[in-house]
Amino acid sequence: MKTLIKSNALIDGANREPIVNGCMLIEDGVIKAVGKEEDFGSLDEVKVEDLTDYYLMPGLINSHTHLSVVPGLGDQLGQLRLPGERNILRSMPNIKKDLASGVTTMRIMGEEHFIDVEIKKAIQEGLIEGPRLLVSGRGIVASNGHGAALTLSDGEEEVRKHVRENLAKGADQIKLFVTGGVSSSGKGLDFCGYTAKEVAAAVEEADRMGTYCAAHAHGGKGVDLCIQEGVRTIEHGALVTEKQVEKMIRRNMWIIGTFSILFHPEGIEKSDFSDPSIKEKVLRARETEAEVFDMVLKSGVNLALGTDSMHGQMSYEAKCLTRFGANNWKTIQAITKHAAEACQVEDLVGTLEVGKLGDFIALEENPLENIEALEKVKEVYKEGRRILK
Numbered sequence: 001m002k003t004l005i006k007s008n009a010l011i012d013g014a015n016r017e018p019i020v021n022g023c024m025l026i027e028d029g030v031i032k033a034v035g036k037e038e039d040f041g042s043l044d045e046v047k048v049e050d051l052t053d054y055y056l057m058p059g060l061i062n063s064h065t066h067l068s069v070v071p072g073l074g075d076q077l078g079q080l081r082l083p084g085e086r087n088i089l090r091s092m093p094n095i096k097k098d099l100a101s102g103v104t105t106m107r108i109m110g111e112e113h114f115i116d117v118e119i120k121k122a123i124q125e126g127l128i129e130g131p132r133l134l135v136s137g138r139g140i141v142a143s144n145g146h147g148a149a150l151t152l153s154d155g156e157e158e159v160r161k162h163v164r165e166n167l168a169k170g171a172d173q174i175k176l177f178v179t180g181g182v183s184s185s186g187k188g189l190d191f192c193g194y195t196a197k198e199v200a201a202a203v204e205e206a207d208r209m210g211t212y213c214a215a216h217a218h219g220g221k222g223v224d225l226c227i228q229e230g231v232r233t234i235e236h237g238a239l240v241t242e243k244q245v246e247k248m249i250r251r252n253m254w255i256i257g258t259f260s261i262l263f264h265p266e267g268i269e270k271s272d273f274s275d276p277s278i279k280e281k282v283l284r285a286r287e288t289e290a291e292v293f294d295m296v297l298k299s300g301v302n303l304a305l306g307t308d309s310m311h312g313q314m315s316y317e318a319k320c321l322t323r324f325g326a327n328n329w330k331t332i333q334a335i336t337k338h339a340a341e342a343c344q345v346e347d348l349v350g351t352l353e354v355g356k357l358g359d360f361i362a363l364e365e366n367p368l369e370n371i372e373a374l375e376k377v378k379e380v381y382k383e384g385r386r387i388l389k
């Protein structure tokens, strides 16, 4: 079945200039042609979907989130420790929110009990509706590290074993927790939980299976270790220095900004501010974030964004990046084309080009002119199929 999608304007994500009255021909979920309707020739036996009221753009990609966690409820690690059955159910409304906000692909950065692997399967099998998932399985974290929920990996042997188990269960990539974090009590953001050898062991195991390591890392020695030992994506990076960013550029690494969790009033602020150490870390990170990301943006290092469990908040995430100085085009790329590259799915999604999957969203306004247009997602299509009105 072929479908012709008509638009007011089509932002393909690869070219800055939208195609006015752009059309897309989709067959079996794959984009077969993009351009002006008159270029397509005669179109017999084609179903037409009239979206000429809307601006179309690629489906959003959330490069860093979780499934079961709701930051506003507090104690995120406690939430991860809940029984798997319960967390599968707790994930359902979150997935729904993500999808409704226009997210058609998301990278899951750590869950216990392999609930991410099972939910990914359920979505693939069509049991439930949801974004395409790229899963990490259990986070790899030291006993005294930030992110320590149930599975703890100390020493090279345990790191290797747990990375291998994750990969055997179906992890797409490996998530390490290397430095301290804002949402756990105690240790500072530049605390480093792992040795070079432990990070190297994880990278080697992932690399041998054709994938990579993503690391929760804010700054300090932990970021140095990640750069040195071959981690591919630095998650958060609230305290990265110019020197570190220069090295990341040389190694073609990525920074994944996660602003919603830090700034949104429904995030950590709503729950864990009763813990003075968390409050202090959040406030400090908020202060440094604007300066650090101004530098990050100017450096030209690879950048993508994720909401880190702030479900349905990709528009807020995007708005934060524009506040730090990115123009709308750069921001849109950080949640589409560049995000697809960060997550290594650029052959499938991220732009509306021939050969890619028909994942796209319909907006009332042009997000290139007003980034807040992302707040009102009118239609979501995944692989050419309309999944939400």
Ligand SMILES: [Zn+2]
Binding pocket: 064, 065, 066, 109, 308, 309
């Ligand atoms: Zn996270």
